[in-house]
Amino acid sequence: MTSSDILSFINVRKSFGANEVLRGVSLELQRHNVVCLIGSSGSGKSTLLRCANMLETIDGGDITLFGQSLTDPRVDPDLVRRQIGTVFQSFNLFPHLTVLDNLTVGPHYAQRRPLEVVRSEAIELLVRIGLESRAHDFPDRLSGGQQQRVAIARALAMQPALLLLDEVTSALDPSLVGEVLDLLSELADAGTTMLIATHEMGFARDVADRVAFLDQGVLVESGTPSEIFDNPQHPATQLFLQRVR
Template sequence: MTTVLSVEGVHKVFGDRHVLRGISVDVDDHQVVALIGASGSGKSTLLRCINLLEPVDDGVIRLDGADITDPRADPDRVRRRIGIVFQAYNLFPHMSVLANVTLAPVHVHRVPAAQARAKALELLARIGLADLAGAYPDRLSGGQQQRVAIVRALMNSPRLLLLDEVTSALDPELVGEVLALIRDLRAEGMTMLLATHEMGFARQVADRVCFLDGGTLVEQGPPEQVLGDPQEPRTRQFLARIIESGRL
């Protein structure tokens, strides 16, 4: 199986905070890997390093075998191949859904406007939002806005999709529609690395689960092993608290 993403011994330091401590993880083609752990464990920082939004202090990140942390790597070219969706939708309020989705392809990546529009309408139709292409974000529910943000990340047909707690800002009744879209992407073979607090969803959709704690990768393996029969005491402690809160 082809390895799409390889993170090798990555460290990240902010001032006196050592946020990532030698993280190593691989994501293979068509695989979904879920990052779990408490807030502050390093999940979001790892995703930001992979998308070159934060420089690493040590270690190497490879995309399809190429070292994207090499200073000579072009961040814009790398980001065309890696889509990322954040907790906040980050849609421009003064622009329509269609304009939000086509902005980067047209103005950054120089895709012809008609081509970008056609692809955007096709993707919006697939998630049932084609009729809202001309609407502004304030007319959309949180779940709809997050689905639009995912469509925006898919516009460049990314090799890898990064999802950073994409349901955490949603009301509980809106979470399901976003998770359903991610399930559809998995079924279509999208390669994904996602940080999530949704343990039940991680169990359903992930091929592998990685538990981070204090910037270290404590344990990783199939969902049934990590979530059902964890080997490390810290993993067991974390999951016990999740179970107590009714989230697993």
């Protein structure tokens, strides 16, 4: 662990009943870093992300955010989550709010920032993702790809220190995956710190600073994209990459 770490997982353990989902995972995320988590379904990628924003409590080990332990009982999960933007596989936009209100609900009601400021920032974000014309539409009027882009903008509206992205293209039509990945690449180029669970190997190779391979709750191997994809060391990594190719 170094001082520039934003988020560190230290030997994290998590079980659901008898099912041990994370068996001592250690991983660091530094500012402006993009780390991609790869691995088959059920390998613990999503659980790891959910532990980071305290949607799950861990059974062992520690997680630190800006050097502060999240297992400290004095930590307020709401304050932790305001530092971390989360994007889900199934978008989870609020269907009763317009696109614009989806973006402002967090900054206004969680951060208590004035509505006018928050609104103009939200509109800037919509311009950035190319959906400013849909600001007053409800989410069900948008395509899946547009909805996921709005969900990413909703997370960014909180001006988080890092983004957690949980298989954000897995629920999308193949034809809509591109627009979402393009947006993520732009964010990566702009220096956004991101921890991305993904099944898109080509995308991981392009944007990731580091790739980590999870297998049955164990972080088997991590390294630069070329280390992992061109020269995987561990047999489990080799087998997984063979199967997804």
